[in-house]
Amino acid sequence: MDFNLTEEQNMLRDTLGRFLGDRYSHKSRQKLIASGEAYDQEIFSGLAGLGVLGALFDADHGGFGGAGFDLSVVFEELGRAGVIEPFLPAVLAGGLIAEAGRTNVVDEIIAGTHVAALAHGEPGSRYDLSHVESSAVLDGAEIILTGRKTHVLNGAQAQTLVVSARESGEVRDEEGISLFLVFAGGEGVTVVNHVNVDGTSGATVTLESVRVSVSARLGAAGAAFSSLETAVARCLTALCAEALGAMEAAKALTIEYLKDRKQFGIPIGKFQALQHRMADMLIEIEQARSAVINLAGNLDQPRAIRERHVSATKNLIGRVGAMVAEECTQMHGGIGMTHEYALSHFSRRLTMIDHMFGDVDYHLERFIALRVR
């Protein structure tokens, strides 16, 4: 057993933390969101320059990391600073593109000069990964894509979309799903941007008889489900680590506030009613940290083991995230509800993370279904 990070991971965490500490604040993020920009290209490039994107890919794909703990180290820091720049799409779509061996695109993603987004969710899919209604029809050397994709993370900022579509089978079958590289500006592709509650950006993508060459298909026809599941497992490792970072940030703000804020002549942190709740929160955040470690450490295990950890961790993170967001808001009083105060970002983000790739209930049910008999 060794719970220490490698020297490289420690160094990356420290430089990342320092860079974000200097350059990223609640104010700057709010200004950015108010300006209508989805992210700050300078910050994104700066972070790419520090190797943040390279850390998400292994050496075979031009990176220098790619393991579960690389993802968790990076994303905990991103979460602690409340970064909205498009790093999750690099894990999701970038991971799928890398797995398919399209190294030229991956190089650009790692350099921070190319954003690729996964266009997978659909109006009726909720959290079901196998729910794909969009169709892919072979037409000679081309494939015709038709369908509607929702909640495409950074879809409108992406040059390339990784689109899932069905080549065979029924709407919720795992078999029959393929992935395609689609040029976001291509004919028949409409991308409509929206801002999310937590300041991140999503898009609705409509594909109207979009023609792509057969070579745009990633992997074998109809066999993409397991790649998708793996990519989502990696994405959830990142997302849960991000949530952990956000919890740590919310906790730090709350501790500081309880020491500063005086009512009835004493700091409110002197009230035992609040002290015990902070103590409970600390216990739960340690649980969250362990859950992230469990997932990161089992990411390369066989599917049966890996996916149990995916659902266990996402469920626990969802529960603790809600507790941290609600308790920190409550213990701040009115200030905790204000947009201007940094806590607002973390409580929104923690709440919204539960709406991504399966909520508490979804993963509880899935965990039960995946139980080892």
Place this chain on the structure above:
Amino acid sequence: MDLNFTADEQAFRVEVRGWLNHTLPYDLSERVRLGKRLGKFDIELWHSLLNERGWLAPNWPRQYGGCDWNAAQRHIYEEEACLAHAPRTLPFGLNMLAPVLMAFGSELQRQKFLPRILTGQDWWCQGYSEPGAGSDLAALKTRAVREGDDYVVNGQKTWTTLGQYANWIFCLVRTNLDVKKQEGISFLLMDMNAPGVTVRPIVLLDGQAEVNEVFFDNVRVPVENLVGEVDKGWTYAKYLLTHERTNIAGTGFSNAALETLKHVADQVHSGGKPLSQNLLFAARVAQVEIDLMAMATTNLRMVSAAAQGQAPGPESSMLKVKGTVIRQELTSLLRRAMGPDAMPFQLDCLQGGDNAEAMGPDHAAAAAPNYFNMRKLSIFGGSNEVQRTIITKNILGF
């Protein structure tokens, strides 16, 4: 014991329902049903419709234009209005200031201000909290110094709900620095349009600005706007708080929210079937429904005790804690029910814009913002921690 309403009460329910059916504008109730924000005009319209019927002030005595309803009638009205998705009425003038004026105000103040609350000529807001005085309200610092026939007021109020629409604010101000902090507070009525008053909006978690900071810079207030006696404001404030706490359980709101939630859970699909058939989700809904059923009776027990002359005491603290926990849970479940569709921030839609094409189901635009907005329930009106302290002191006797 008899859990049934009397024949008279049932007839009253039918009357209320019929009137709501007939009078409540559809587009207004639709916006309330979908959790969208209402503007000044919407609220004023609803006030005027209620006032025409004579139902705007359920707990005022007849002599002032109220309906003098008993506790059961008020409860029935509240339930029906919520189920019909009527907008809520503004509590500041009707339920907070008016009882204070009736009990402690001058005849002049009563004659001047009470009718204008009913006609909608005045929009009142509550100026209690300050940056340094929240739970510890008596620590307030806004100063009022007597100069001839005026008080000159300097200081700041905060969290002033809908102060952006108000033309009057009732304030607690410090008039005496030489006594115990509770004994140097006075209750002042202030014109928001007077020189020296500045209002600055505060945007909250839901992206909306329903609260404000209000600054006073040498604002002159005629002494006739002092309520009751100087330095006795704390007594009036406490009296006001007991009135603020009527209907504190909010069971009407919860009933309506539960109905909405069940409806949504039938419409939204998860894993190929309605969410209402998902056992985990159904269990969450059932749990809160069971709590609400008991809560409704707890509320009625306490309401009828109050009707028999016992003033709402520390029991109302229990209603506040449990009632707000239930309401918050309901907003949380509606947000969960939306799945990924809770994520987009759809401002136009939230504010009731017609031309905004909504993403996701009907309730998607408001689900997350309302969940965040309702965090306030356990913070204001005496935070839930403060309520628990009241329970331990006044009921448990610790």
